[in-house]
Amino acid sequence: AQTVTQSQPEMSVQEAETVTLSCTYDTSENNYYLFWYKQPPSRQMILVIRQEAYKQQNATENRFSVNFQKAAKSFSLKISDSQLGDTAMYFCAWSRGGATNKLIFGTGTLLAVQP
Amino acid sequence: AAGVIQSPRHLIKEKRETATLKCYPIPRHDTVYWYQQGPGQDPQFLISFYEKMQSDKGSIPDRFSAQQFSDYHSELNMSSLELGDSALYFCASKLRGADTQYFGPGTRLTVL
Numbered sequence: 001a002q003t004v005t006q007s008q009p010e011m012s013v014q015e016a017e018t019v020t021l022s023c024t025y026d027t028s029e030n031n032y033y034l035f036w037y038k039q040p041p042s043r044q045m046i047l048v049i050r051q052e053a054y055k056q057q058n059a060t061e062n063r064f065s066v067n068f069q070k071a072a073k074s075f076s077l078k079i080s081d082s083q084l085g086d087t088a089m090y091f092c093a094w095s096r097g098g099a100t101n102k103l104i105f106g107t108g109t110l111l112a113v114q115p
Numbered sequence: 116a117a118g119v120i121q122s123p124r125h126l127i128k129e130k131r132e133t134a135t136l137k138c139y140p141i142p143r144h145d146t147v148y149w150y151q152q153g154p155g156q157d158p159q160f161l162i163s164f165y166e167k168m169q170s171d172k173g174s175i176p177d178r179f180s181a182q183q184f185s186d187y188h189s190e191l192n193m194s195s196l197e198l199g200d201s202a203l204y205f206c207a208s209k210l211r212g213a214d215t216q217y218f219g220p221g222t223r224l225t226v227l
Binding site: 097105107 | 157158163203205215221
């Protein structure tokens with residue numbers, strides 16, 4: 001069975017600094033996708049970034065980038081120039097490629113950005 | 116851009132009552148997913164639908180049922196509610212050929 005592990009329950013970063021959130025996963029599939037979702041205090045689930053497993057190039061979205069290491073089954077999220085609005089729970093998630101791709105989530109990392 | 120709509124946003128029920136949660140996907144999205152997020156937990160997959168057919172099933176109790184209608188909206192029916200059913204229920208939608216699910220704001224269910 002596929003599993004997603006986030007080993008950092010909580011992290012803190014100063015405003016304008018850079019922080020990296022860790023995620024590892026276990027799967028025997030070859031076709032899959034990886035995601036980072038953000039859940040702020042409003043509890044809305046917001047897509048931050050996605051990565052296709054067959055692409056070697058790391059995905060980037062403005063201040064957010066990933067370090068995807070397929071052989072190591074690692075998928076970390078780097079947030080540059082942290083802002084107060086980045087304070088949220090961050091969930092790493094995995095889904096199989098194809099039509100019925102339910103998401104399997106990690107347990108989340110609570111990130112606090114300090115002024 | 117239009118987002119996933121869920122109603123109601125908040126719901127309070129007594130034990131053993133029933134509840135119906137509704138989800139209206141993003142226009143043209145034909146696939147719907149339901150997730151349950153308990154307090155301090157990650158979302159857990161319940162069930163999914165494509166073209167009115169159940170496409171996958173997760174840890175959904177037998178007391179729960181769901182369906183998708185011809186306009187692609189979906190309803191999650193919950194009967195004999197228990198205290199442990201108190202949670203945030205998310206609906207997510209996507210196009211069948213796509214890989215990214217977009218989440219609604221969730222329905223917060225409280226069972227007293």
